[in-house]
Amino acid sequence: MKKTLLSSLFVVAILSISAPLLTTQNAQAKTVVDDFGNTIEISDKYFNNPPSESDKKALTEQYQELQVAINNPNQQMGDLAMKYFQNYRTVQSYVDMTYNLNPATFQSKKPIMTLIIGEIGSLSNFIDKNSNGGLETDNLNIKSDDYGAILKPTDLTVYNATEKQGVKQALQTTFNAWDSPKIHFRFVNSPDDARIVVRAVDSKNGNFEGSFDGSMTEVSVYSTVLIQANVNISPELSQLPGDDPTLVHTLEHEFGHVFGLTDIL
Ligand SMILES: [Zn+2]
Structure with a gap:
């Protein structure tokens, strides 16, 4: 729901290290451009959650306020527009903040405004994006910088690309640990059917977290919905027995x- 300009900037770096994969190779799929600019396919069966008429009406009102705000960047915005701009009072103050946080990324403030205008896009694009593209998200809201929902979190398919038995066992333990009415992981036998691929990669390519020889990288996000991700672990970890702590x-x-947990462990 709330994809911010800033998060889309940070994602560019992640993208360059993860190869885009097609979600399905199935004829009954919609071809879309995802939030990272990659062309992906999403099976038709997931597009079963279109916005209601009242959602559309509310988003239309917000869109109209945003157009006024963009055309008057130094004026106090309306409440609906402010919500979109993380409660900044003017578009210019949001642009200034973005520029100050990313001095290496931008030569000037002008391209930031261009990005904002492009991100809001046309009314139909705005409604689509802010209704999770009509995708099935099981009404689960996620707190992540890059996405606000997950494609069908009650059925998250996982492929173990390490092909290690120990990893498989440890994954089963992981699935059991996180299993809930809202989150369910299960194995599939082909990466083409998987929304999460578990890989063994070296530390250079893994972009590992400080305290773990592992990482989670988004492969595709569409209309702020996480479609595909990789879970990366080091080759050393992948060799361990399945009950290794x-x-x-x-x-x-x-x-x-x-599913959006932050680093508190
Ligand atoms: Zn972490």
């Missing part, structure tokens, strides 16, 4: 990031 803890930690 470090292997289990690392996988549980990284899978927690999939």
